[in-house]
Amino acid sequence: CKSYKLVVVGGGAGGCATAAKFSSKLGKGNVAVIEPADVHYYQPMWTLVGGGMKTLENSGRPMSQVLPKKADWIKQRVVTFDPHNNKVMTEDGSEINYEFLVVALGLQLNYGQIKGLPEAFETPGVCSNYSPLYVTKTLEALNNFKEGNALFSFPNAPIKCPGAPQKIMYISDHYFRKHGKRDKANIIYFTSLPVIFAAKKYADALWEVVKERDITVNLRHNLIEVKPDTREAMFQNLDDPDNIKTLPYEMLHVAPPMSSPDPLRQCTLLTNETGFLDVNKNTLQHVTFPNVFGLGDCTSVPIPKTAAAVAGQFGIMHRNLSLVMAGSSPKHEYDGYTSCPLVTGYSTCIMAEFDMDFNPLETFPINQAKERRTMFHLKKDMMPSVYWYGMLKGLWEGPKNMRKVMHLGMSK
Ligand code: FAD
Ligand code: UQ1
Structure with missing residues (x-):
């Protein structure tokens, strides 16, 4: 039975970023990612694939290339969680122990x-x-x-x-x-x-x-x-x-x-009444198991579920998890930032960005509710690189700092 300082379940947007950050911090042998898929897809591109602006091949990379080399990749599906005993079980019957767990299973x-x-x-x-x-x-x-x-x-x-x-x-x-x-x-x-x-x-x-x-x-x-x-x-x-x-x-x-994926939904110790991982919506720490954190689509955080939100959550989650690993308590709080690039055709996009109360939280000092070409290019031509080279390496925490600069320090 294997044992790790940190186990990350799910190697999608949130899991891959988390594994990258902590495997570089904790070193080889201390972090495992449990993820069954051969291919990692940049799902936000599928809107463009559907419209014929990109191909399905453009949206995928081999999982082996995107997961960090310093983390152990366990190519399995998690089937059971046992948070009282700090372990998870995979489809092949193996048990994997952890000191800390990050759940980033996405949606089913x-x-x-x-x-x-x-x-x-x-x-x-x-x-x-x-x-x-x-x-x-x-x-x-x-x-x-x-x-x-x-x-x-x-x-x-x-x-x-x-x-x-x-x-x-x-x-x-x-x-x-x-x-x-x-x-x-x-x-x-x-x-x-x-x-x-x-x-x-x-x-x-x-x-x-x-x-x-x-x-x-x-x-x-x-x-x-x-x-x-x-x-x-x-x-x-x-x-x-x-x-x-x-x-x-x-x-x-x-x-x-x-819905939340079945293996998670079945572990009612970890989920709320709707089946999502029950985390504190600001600190992203689990409400009853302090050594468990979560981010992304599978959590109870009450915001529209997007990769942009995962980026914002990741910045908060990794800092709070580091504090807890060091014996302290979480002190960073997620503001609910999420963004939805509303592509409105082959060259325009409304760049929606808002907080947990659905109030606009826009990066650029222009009215983003207008259909714009610039925002279309940001979505189509720039975000894929931000995702592959920034987010998945644990280096992109959303546009918060950019927003502050653009608003001369006067934005939240
Ligand atoms: P995911 O990235 O979905 O990763 C979950 C991972 O968990 C997967 O790799 C999966 O294989 C793995 N997994 C599942 N079950 C198990 C198991 N039992 N054991 C182990 N691993 C498991 N977001 C934006 O910000 N902007 C957009 O424009 C945008 N457009 C989108 C358009 C479409 C059509 C779609 C589908 C999504 C779009 N999104 C967009 C949303 C974005 O893709 C997700 O919010 C984001 O990928 C969530 O990240 P995650 O890490 O929570 O989950
Ligand atoms: C974003 O941060 C992000 O995460 C990688 C996305 O996912 C693909 C997005 O679609 C968007 C719009 C953002 C937000 C970034 C800016 C610059 C508005």
Whole structure:
């Protein structure tokens, strides 16, 4: 049975950054990352892959290349947590002991919860930017679109990058215009939420975008079934559950329901009532096990889940964990910073950035609710390098310092 000073579960955005930081600090043999995947994907690129601006290959690197050399990579899935005995179990039956644990498992995609959807993915026109299995079907659906309904769904569950289900809709609108088929397309957004976007400043801007582009928005509607044989999708009105709308589709883009991963959800010692890792939302330390920290999509921190948020959390988490390792208590506090680059076509983007109260927390001293080319290039051409060479090496903690400089020290 192996034993480490620090075990990191999950080698995605948060786990990889954490392993890089602590393996360089603690040295070889002291840090392990448990991660089953062969490929590490930069998921934020999938919006662009769906629209044909990047390829799926552009978005992935071999896991062996991105995980830090000084950490031991245990290529396994964690199946059980035992926080009272400071150990985790992996699929092959091994036990791994830790002094400190960082949980960064991300989210599980539950496509199977929508009746008929798994079968519908085998047919043309049904796509999803959320999975490497289905993201390349999005461009195919756009290419093959002739005429009819193009439907875009947002599920009745917390998801990562809550802007992504509508980003691809704006890209599709632009694609249809560029290819002279916009007048043949009826674009409709169905969201389970009561709002178009959580932060009001950007929601107001997005309502303008949908109006201008002639897009229909149905709030509080949830995709419950897909019928691939008749090419129909069924949406339930969440405020009037007996009211079910059935629409034919030519294209259907689905954001699946998501949840905390099963192995974590099953360990109720570690999770809250909704199944997420129960951490203090400011210090990121677990509420009952002080030697456990968490960051990223799998935690209970009440903010929209994004890689930008993971970057901000990482800066706080690694400092607090270092303090706890040294026998002291956490003193750094996360402000809830998150960012969602709302791509609105092939050359524009609204750069939403806000705090835990959904108040804007913008990096640049310009109105970021406006659609801009500069922000599109930041998202498409600059963020991938920030991610691969900054974030995954434990060197990027979000744009906080940049924001302070840009606002001459007067921003939070
Ligand atoms: P992840 O990066 O998802 O990593 C979780 C890791 O845990 C994975 O490597 C997985 O293999 C591993 N794992 C899972 N189960 C187990 C197990 N049992 N044992 C061990 N390991 C396990 N964010 C932005 O900031 N900006 C954007 O523009 C943006 N756009 C997005 C667009 C799309 C289409 C998608 C899908 C996401 C987007 N995001 C964006 C969100 C961003 O990708 C995530 O918020 C971020 O990756 C979360 O990091 P994480 O470390 O919490 O989880
Ligand atoms: C960010 O920090 C980040 O993390 C790496 C992202 O993930 C890909 C983002 O999409 C964005 C927008 C940020 C925030 C950075 C700036 C400069 C606004």
